[in-house]
Amino acid sequence: MLYYRDSWAEINLDAIYQNVNHIKQHLPSQTLVMAIVKANGYGHGAVEVAETALEAGATWLGVALLDEALVLRKQGIKAPILVLGWTRPEDIHIASDYSISLTVFQNEWLLEARRLYQGENPVFLHIKCDTGMGRIGVRTKEELADVVKIIQEEPRFILEGAFTHFATADEPDPAFFHEQERSFKDFVDYFNELGVQPNVIHAANSAAALKKEGNLYNMVRYGIAMYGLSPSPAMKEQLPFKLEESFSLYSKLVHVKRIAEGETVGYGATYKAKKETWIGTLPIGYADGWLRRLSGSDVLIDGKRVPIIGRICMDQLMLELDRPYPIGTTVTLIGKDIPIDEIADRLETINYEVPCMINERIPRIYLKNGKKVKEKNPILPE
Ligand SMILES: Cc1ncc(COP(=O)(O)O)c(C=O)c1O
Incomplete structure (x- = not known):
């Protein structure tokens, strides 16, 4: 007995398994699923959710913080992990030591990280493009070109991915979603013009993945629906399969x-x-x-x-x-x-x-x- 009180939460791992399995079946077979387990797996327990999602066919894990990625690594999870938020440049060696991919978007960050990084191992990076969420990310082609240039100049930096995040994918009016989609496509085209091709390109959250709206590129980031919850009340009536609360x-x-x-x-x-x-x-x-x-x-x-x-x-x-x-x-x-x-x-x-x-x-x-x-x-x- 590990607890001595009569209040507890039950996490139904079978529900999580089903919710991942269903999205896998719903999406084209080549589309990868990143299970979003930030915030301790939305309160469910990051390690347990991650293990279950990986068993059910997810291949990537997404967290908000380097600390959250370390929790997974220290529990023996070997799958690729992306830190979706900003990481301190001085902590780049930790990402390298534990093979954790980082989100980047500021050229000063890259210069500082390059200066501070003493290791020889590669560091895997995903460039975040701000297409309308207004949170983090490069906002212009010029900013993207600057960031790409520094990555290309540094052999230890590997451009692994590019992504954006939608602000309104769960809402009935698709207008702003389509604006963001177009803007991200421009960024993706611009990568080609710059002669670089990130391996993993991802944009869709649960809402966009469930709706299969827009380009899913080669990975979706699956959060709330994995836990059996609808991304919004508006979407509840049009879910492509039944979500099971966990x-x-x-x-x-x-x-x-x-x-x-x-x-x-x-x-x-x-x-x-x-x-x-x-x-x-x-x-x-x-x-x-x-x-x-x-x-x-x-x-x-x-x-x-x-x-x-x-x-x-x-x-x-x-x-x-x-x-x-x-x-x-x-x-x-x-x-x-x-x-x-x-x-x-x-x-x-x-x-x-x-x-x-x-x-x-x-x-x-x-x-x-x-x-x-x-x-x-x-x-x-x-
Ligand atoms: C960058 C990013 N990607 C994906 C997700 C997952 O979104 P959802 O839980 O709506 O699927 C989040 C969650 O907030 C996020 O911040």
């Missing part, structure tokens, strides 16, 4: 009591019983990521919805029960009949944010073929 959240009743009419519950005494009422307490709160704004939302107990009442505390919350349940009764906060999209709506945010916000205080239990295969409690290392 993240559930559970807790157990630790206390059940009856309170009289007029008695109050929680900080601020905001809940006042209108009649005699059964109240249950769960050992989960905002310090676990179950935010105070979820007060008033439902959880599922014995197949029935019951509301969270009063203010959610740091480590506990209270429920208004329809009857006295035994202590130890399992309560579903996310799972069958309480999908992540419902929690996202309640928080007026996107589904991406929900599993990411359930932090490391909540142990993760991994299921494969319906059986528990691993437990992880990051706050209590083995």
Whole structure:
């Protein structure tokens, strides 16, 4: 037993496997899949998701930070990994030592990295083109030419890839998506004019890959849909295959009591019983990521919805029960009949944010073929 509390998340690895397998079947056979496992695999566990995605046919892994890439390498993952964000030039030797590909787009960065890099091994680079996301990337042909020139001049720098990121691929109006597509095609054509041909060219995120809209080049970057979530509410009705949610959240009743009419519950005494009422307490709160704004939302107990009442505390919350349940009764906060999209709506945010916000205080239990295969409690290392 690696954890000593009755709140936990279950990660269904079979769902992740299926979601990857389905996109593989949906795309042309030569299109590679990069599984995006940044942010600890969108809160699911980067290593476990990466291993499952690779088994299901993904061949690349994408992370946001060099640290996240190292987590994968240190767990023995050998697949190519791309850091999608900016890395410090002084850390280039780490990328080289661990064979981690880096995103580049600034000529000053390349000059500085070249100056600082003492190693002899090659460093694999992907040039990011900013076609409208406005985040990172070269914005003009001139900037691209400068960056390519420095890479070409340095034999230890290998131009491995080129990519862009779409800002609106999940939205119904395709106009801006097509503008970005055209702009990226111009960049790709310009690579040819410069006489260089990156091996891997990638643009599509989950939304573009699911819609198969535009040029998929030779790789897609598959994030949210791998976790079984629709890239946007608008896309839910037009998914080419059923996505299976992989993240559930559970807790157990630790206390059940009856309170009289007029008695109050929680900080601020905001809940006042209108009649005699059964109240249950769960050992989960905002310090676990179950935010105070979820007060008033439902959880599922014995197949029935019951509301969270009063203010959610740091480590506990209270429920208004329809009857006295035994202590130890399992309560579903996310799972069958309480999908992540419902929690996202309640928080007026996107589904991406929900599993990411359930932090490391909540142990993760991994299921494969319906059986528990691993437990992880990051706050209590083995
Ligand atoms: C550069 C990049 N590529 C791909 C993805 C994956 O996007 P999605 O989760 O929508 O598939 C992300 C996620 O934000 C990203 O930042």
